[in-house]
Amino acid sequence: MQERVASFGFELKSQSGAARLGLLTTPHGVVRTPAFMPVGTVGTVKALYFDQVKAAGADIVLANTYHLMLRPGAERVARLGGLHTFMRWDGPILTDSGGFQVMSLSKIREMSEEGVRFRSHIDGSRHMLTPERAVDIQCLLGSDIQMQLDQCIELPAEPREVERAMELSLRWAERAKRAFETRAAPGQALFGIVQGGTDAELRRRSADALVGMDFPGYAVGGLAVGEGQELMLRTLEGVLPHLPTTKPRYLMGVGTPSDLIKSVQRGVDMFDCVLPTRNGRHGLAFTWNGKVNLRNAIHAEDPSPLDPQSSCPAARDYSRAYLHHLIRSGEFLGAMLLSWVNTAFYQELMAAMRAAIAEDRFDAWAEETLSKIE
Structure with a gap:
């Protein structure tokens, strides 16, 4: 404490x-x-x-x-x-x-x-x-x-x-x-x-x-x-x-x-x-490469992780195929994992902003980041 x-x-x-x-x-x-x-x-x-x-x-x-x-x-x-x-x-x-x-x-x-x-x-x-x-x-x-x-x-x-x-x-x-x-x-x-x-x-x-x-x-x-x-x-x-x-x-x-x-x-x-957790419960994940809708069929056989850059185990350690399966099946675990992913992403985003301000490069960082996530 x-x-x-x-x-x-x-x-x-x-x-x-x-x-x-x-x-x-x-x-x-x-x-x-x-x-x-x-x-x-x-x-x-x-x-x-x-x-x-x-x-x-x-x-x-x-x-x-x-x-x-x-x-x-x-x-x-x-x-x-x-x-x-x-x-x-x-x-x-x-x-x-x-x-x-x-x-x-x-x-x-x-x-x-x-x-x-x-x-x-x-x-x-x-x-x-x-x-x-x-x-x-x-x-x-x-x-x-x-x-x-x-x-x-x-x-x-x-x-x-x-x-x-x-x-x-x-x-x-x-x-x-x-x-x-x-x-x-x-x-x-x-x-x-x-x-x-x-x-x-x-x-x-x-x-x-x-x-x-x-x-x-x-x-x-x-x-x-x-x-x-x-x-x-x-x-x-x-x-x-x-x-x-x-x-x-x-x-x-x-x-x-x-x-x-x-x-x-x-x-x-x-x-x-409420956006990070609400979107997570509905199958939408935030990543450093933009939003990912895990309900989409394109993820059904994708063995790759959601976001290998993430600090969150849920984004690194589970396949997109499994997350897609959980969301499409209405399993509680799907909502839990994606809420975790999004909560971690938002905190990573704030930490990156704090670092960019400390190094006096915020505008350049913002332009680069927005080009990837928007």
Whole structure:
């Protein structure tokens, strides 16, 4: 287990262009940035042991406030020793606020200044999620990095609706910060979330207001929700200059290997996405030569490994023919092996980015790598 610290910090070690190499310090250890956080929605990275997640190179994982508050319940997790103990992960944990899931999964929801009243997608039970309650839940879970409650909207949307959601999220940020200051344990950190759709002026207003609240880190939310990569990157280019260079920048819910490389190239430090494990469960593998769909018949008699360059035994030691057979047969092992492959690939990708930044050759590395994997 890593040595515990009672403070949160971020150290920018070097840059290559706008790409940043850093160290993020939390009570449960140090995170090397740029970092990709495997998504452990309900306290598990689907189809993987946490020993595999750690061996793949992940320093930090993400868990979901909405799902854990509904089942098994944040109070129960706290009674059982907190989320780190509960899920047997001794590294840093980031929890999202639950806002996105409330908007996308709840059967019935009512938005107000106070918060969001909704019905559980599991059993229809009624719940109220406020900025203060979201902080309470995350403190009960014991996560190292917590997120403010915000309102997420699907793009494209009417400009008036985008502005209304951004302003509401700012008011919720102020309330979340006040609640966090009275309830958090030493070393925990709360991040503010920049909203505003793809409107550069709304994003600037959101960023400026959050920076004025002096959060220890900032997330860019509300992207990768239908706007396309080009518009996402243009939005990042507009908002990142308004965020402090001395604090971490987290792009929420992103994304493909190409998304990660191009976002790091613009100055993003942290990412999360379900894509590696979700695609693995459906037979799609990420490799250094691009995506491979193991469902395709072309692999049925191919004895070669999936990716001989991979650090992951599942990519090196099993034939494409066997992986194809497992996926086509619906065997659990197929989903497990390909989720492992993809989790390892994403961590290899982040490690390669960190090395390229340290050697001040990120743009050349990015061009070469994108030509092979896109």
